[in-house]
Amino acid sequence: MSQAALHNLRRLKYSSNVDMSDFISNFLSLCRSANVTNIEEQKSFLLGSLHDDNIRNILASKFRPVEEFDWVIKVFQGIIYEYPLHQIRCGSKITLKHCVTGQYLSHGEHKPIAPGSPYSTVFCNGSKPRENEIWIVASPSGENKNSGDPVHFNSVIGLCHEKSRTNLCAANELASRDVWASTGKDSNCNWAVRRHATESGYLNENNGVWAIGDIVILEHANNKLPLFTQSHIEFIDSHSNSNQEVLLDGDGFEENNKWYAEIVGQ
Template sequence: MDSSPPKYNGTQNPEEWLKEFRFFCLLRGIHEEHEMLELALLKIDNTIPIPKEGISSFSDLSNLLKDHVTYTLQCKVAFEELKGIKYNVDVNIVDFIAKFLSLCANSHVINVQDQKTCLVQACPDDVVRDIFINKIKKQPSMHRVIEIFHDTMTEYKSQIRYGSRVALKHVVTSQYLSHGKKHKPDPLRANLSEVFCSSWKRSENDVWIVTATYGQNKAPGDPIFFNSMIQLVHEKTREALFGDEGQLNLSGAWVWTLTDPRTNWIVQSHDLLHYDNPDYVMDGDIITLRHNLNKMSLQSHEFKNSDGNQEVIIHGDGQGDIHKVQ
């Protein structure tokens, strides 16, 4: 059998505590309200004064508990937490919304416009906040606002951002852009180490970090638009994807140990290679990586290098299927 509810000491929500107490009484076969009320009064902490007369119903008791200073402080604390709450993509969104609505109730934020304002402030960053504001601007239903919040955050989680860890798969051969566990110097240029495509199964050597180019005013977490310039840093070796600046018909691709303009790449949608796509780069998009200086695109094919790995080169205008990266 369940144990009795804890003593009410001012830290619980009065309505929730009374509901739990009534539930306990019903489980014990106590159905008369006056009996429940007598028992409830015995479970209230001595620091909360109870008048000898005037408490004849649970409604009276609820009002009494809400008049106490501890409840006033509960509401203030809940409101401060509500103002500071932020959505974290690692948290289940149902849990987040349940907590948000609970804080709204506990802080007496019941007006739809006020709730919308608080939910806007809970957005993870300014970019997604602006998107969410535009979507809910004329929406009078809080139920619908919450649904829109869910959809917007689902899209947010799929955005590629500065600081994202990504694996780049060559679409035609389904192999991942890779590099060994350590720098393997090129025979002619020791600062260079070859990259390649080596496996259909992703490994730790296939992970790259999307970073801003030198001098860009971008913060980790900022979304990446198509036609943005980025660097790709190999997570294991901390070396950046590099391409030769010359206008060559065929040029290798390496990683590079130094900060250099030749490690800058333009992210383009393969379906829209011209500079006319305002959208964000999303997980699963098929892209082309165009070198910033020589304007040629990263590609791969089934030819093997001396180590038996699939070659990665920089060649062409990016319109062929062999330039597709996902």
């Protein structure tokens, strides 16, 4: 057994930038060199090659009944083709980067804005995402979407903060522009994903699904105002850190409404 090959198998990662045939050829070569012949071990290494927990879970469920190695490879290829890694799906762990300021939508521990309140502050912070900047694409309030379902433009989603398990929300009233994280979940936690555009006709097209590289606006589903921040809107939090305030503002066409999603691990 080659220890170097085994080490490389454990570190092997698949990405959408890698040619599938090259990846499979490399995987098979490493398995031979490392003398990995057990089918469950081979499945485990293929699962470990995926960054996306969502796709990994789907693949694991498809792998369970498979007992022939050739079919393991075919199932892996089929899932990757069916669920392209660059697409953002229900269950995807993402970060949301503001295109103008380069800051990430963030939330720390749940610290109520008032005693007993379910709401706490969200903000933009940091040029590199950390655990406080990870959000999970979730079903909107009132719907149950399947994990792995693609997010079509103009569809409605929820965004759950992974660390605090709170939900991105805003008030239903137009007079209030505040954006919070809420320990509860209702229709005020629903957000429409729209393409960012300079013309309203293109903005409302339903064609396509949300993917890495798309510039989007996140429009509050109830009051129809988009998520907004800009570099000169700052506040000092309880830890004396300067953060960008996040609120609802703009018409959806301006630069400060532009957000860019990145899938965690890719």
